[in-house]
Amino acid sequence: MRPSVSCGRxxxxxxxxxxxxxxxxxxxxxxxxxxxxxxxxxxxxxGVCGFFASHGAxxxxxxxxxxxxxxxxxxxxxxxxxxxxxxxxxxxxLNIDPSRVVVAGDSAGGLLATSLGxxxxxxxxxxASNWPVTTLGSRSYVPTRTAEGxxxxxxxxxxxxxxxxxxxxxxxDSAERTQARLRQVLAGRFLLFGRRLGGLxxxxxxxxxxxxxxxxxxxxxxxxxxxxxxxxxxxxQVVPCDQTTRFAEAARGAGNDVTQLIFEEAGHGGGAVxxxxxxxATLDFLRSNGLLTGPExxxxxxxxALGGTMRAFKLQAVEYSPPPLPLRPxxxxxxxxxxxxx
Numbered sequence: 001m002r003p004s005v006s007c008g009r010x011x012x013x014x015x016x017x018x019x020x021x022x023x024x025x026x027x028x029x030x031x032x033x034x035x036x037x038x039x040x041x042x043x044x045x046x047g048v049c050g051f052f053a054s055h056g057a058x059x060x061x062x063x064x065x066x067x068x069x070x071x072x073x074x075x076x077x078x079x080x081x082x083x084x085x086x087x088x089x090x091x092x093x094l095n096i097d098p099s100r101v102v103v104a105g106d107s108a109g110g111l112l113a114t115s116l117g118x119x120x121x122x123x124x125x126x127x128a129s130n131w132p133v134t135t136l137g138s139r140s141y142v143p144t145r146t147a148e149g150x151x152x153x154x155x156x157x158x159x160x161x162x163x164x165x166x167x168x169x170x171x172x173d174s175a176e177r178t179q180a181r182l183r184q185v186l187a188g189r190f191l192l193f194g195r196r197l198g199g200l201x202x203x204x205x206x207x208x209x210x211x212x213x214x215x216x217x218x219x220x221x222x223x224x225x226x227x228x229x230x231x232x233x234x235x236x237q238v239v240p241c242d243q244t245t246r247f248a249e250a251a252r253g254a255g256n257d258v259t260q261l262i263f264e265e266a267g268h269g270g271g272a273v274x275x276x277x278x279x280x281a282t283l284d285f286l287r288s289n290g291l292l293t294g295p296e297x298x299x300x301x302x303x304x305a306l307g308g309t310m311r312a313f314k315l316q317a318v319e320y321s322p323p324p325l326p327l328r329p330x331x332x333x334x335x336x337x338x339x340x341x342x
Contacts, residue, residue, distance in 0.1 A: 010060045010083065011042050012094070013053040015294075025097040027057045027291045030087055032109030034131075037067045037076055038190050040108070048106070048273060050305025055283060056294035058096050060087060064112065072194035073111070073136065073214050080112040081119075100291055101125040107239060107268065108133055110230075111216060114247070117228055118219035126289050127228040128282060130272040133239050134247040135215040136192055138179040138206065142240045151246050154179050165237040165268075186211075217243070220250040220258075227257040227329070229285040231278050233266035234334070245332060252330050259285065260332040263320055270318060274310060276300055277320040277335055284325045 015026060029052045033044035045061030052059045064079035065071060071078075084103065091098040102125060105113035110132025117127030135141060139153040142160055146152055157164055157172025171181035183206045186192050192214075193207060212218045228251065232244045241262055251258040261281055263271025272278040279300040286292045301307055310317060320335040327333075 009042065010062045010086075011045070011049070013049040013059040013061070015053045015056045015058060024293070025091070025095055025100075027100040027102065027286075027293075028087055028091075028094065028096040029057045029059045029102040029104055030083055031059060031061045032064065032080060032103075032105035032112040033061065034105075034107035034109050035066070036190050037073050037108045037111075037192060039066065044106075047306040047309030048104070050303045051273065051279065051301055052104075054301070054303040054305065055286075055297060056292050057102070057286075058094055067191040067194070070195045073192045074194075076108075076112060077115050077214060080116055084116055099125075102128060102286065102291060104128045105132065106130045110134075110239075111136075114216040114228070114230075115214075115219075117226060118216045118222060126226045126286075126291065128231075128285065129229070130231045130278075131233060131236060131239050131268055132230055132244060134220075134243055135217040136186055136211040137215055137217075138182040138186070139210055140215070140217060140246075141182050141186075141243065142178075143242050143246050145242065154182065157181070160240075161242075162235050162240065163237055164240070217247050217250065220247045220256075221254045223254045223256070225251060225254075225256040225258075227285075227289055228259070229282060229327075230258065230260045231272035231282070232260060232262050233268060233270050233272070234262045234264040235266060235270075236268045238268040248332060257329045259327055259329055261323060262332065262334045264334055264336050266318070266337075269315070271320055271335070273306060274315065275317055275320050277322040279306070280325065281323050281327055284327050288326055288329075 031045045031049055033040045042061040042063045049059035049061045062083040065075045088098040103113040103116045110129035113127045113129045114132050114134055142154045144152045144155045155175045157167035157178040166185045167178050167181050171177050230244050232241045234241050248258045248260040319338045321338050323333050
C-alpha cells in the first residue's frame with residue numbers, strides 16, 4: 001500500500017485470527033527500520049512486525065526517505081509523521097482503532113519513533129523503541145554523569161565508559177577533538193544534515209543548535225507525553241546507553257511514564273526484542289496500556305519471526321533474566337545475561 005509520503009510504501013502484517021478479539025478494531029503498530037538513516041529498507045521490519053502481528057496487532061513497516069536523498073534526518077522525521085497521519089486517516093480501511101496506534105523503531109528508526117512520541121500527547125498512542133537514538137548533538141551524543149548525578153556534555157573519548165564506534169583513539173584525547181570527530185562522522189558519513197553543491201558533497205556544517213531541532217532528547221521534558229518503553233544495550237558502542245537514560249530521566253522529571261530496560265553487556269542489537277525477556281517485557285507494556293486485547297499466546301514468538309530473522313543474519317541469541325512483571329512504570333531496570341546450558 002502507498003501512503004502519501006515521498007518515500008512511497010508500507011508493508012502490512014496482518015494478525016492471525018486466534019490472536020485478536022473478534023469484532024473489534026485492532027491496534028496498529030507503525031514500525032521504522034534501522035540503518036543509520038542512510039541505509040535500510042522496510043523489509044528489515046519483517047521479524048519485529050511478524051512478532052507483533054502474532055500477538056494481535058496490525059503492523060505497518062514503513063519506508064522513509066534516507067539522508068542520502070539530500071534532505072537529511074529532518075526529511076526522515078517528516079516522512080514518519082506522514083506515515084502516522086496516513087495510518088490514522090485510513091483506520092477504517094485497515095480495520096484499526098485510530099486511538100490505539102503505537103510508534104516503534106530500532107536504532108535510527110527509534111529516533112523517528114521517539115520524535116513522534118515527543119510530539120504526541122497522552123491518549124494519542126504510545127512509543128516503543130529498541131536501541132533508540134535520542135540525540136544527534138555532538139555535545140549530547142555521549143553524555144557524562146557527574147558524581148552529583150547531573151549530566152555533562154560529551155567528554156574525551158578516552159574517558160568513555162564504553163568505547164565509541166565513531167571515535168577512534170587518535171581523536172579521544174580531548175572533549176573538543178571528540179566532539180569534532182562526532183560532527184564529522186554524523187554530518188559527513190551519514191549525511192544527517194543533507195548535502196551541498198547540488199548534492200555532490202555532504203553538508204559539513206553542523207546546525208547552530210547542535211542538532212537540537214531533530215533530537216528527541218530536547219523535547220523529552222514536555223509534560224503529558226504518551227507512555228514509552230525504551231530497550232537499550234548497556235555496552236552499546238553505536239548508541240550510548242547513557243544517551244537513552246538521560247532522555248528517560250528528563251521525561252520522567254516532567255511526570256511522564258517512560259520505562260527503560262538496560263540489557264547489561266549487550267551491544268547494539270543485543271538484548272531487547274532479540275531475547276525472550278525483552279519480548280515479554282514489550283508485550284506486557286502493550287497489554288498494560290490496553291493495546292493488546294486478544295488472548296495471550298503460549299509462546300512469545302509464535303511465528304518464529306524474530307528467531308528466523310536472527311538465524312538469517314547468523315546472530316546468536318543471548319538470553320537475559322526476565323524483569324518482574326507487570327513492569328514497574330516510569331523506572332529504569334537492569335537485566336543481566338543468563339548463563340545458558342551448553
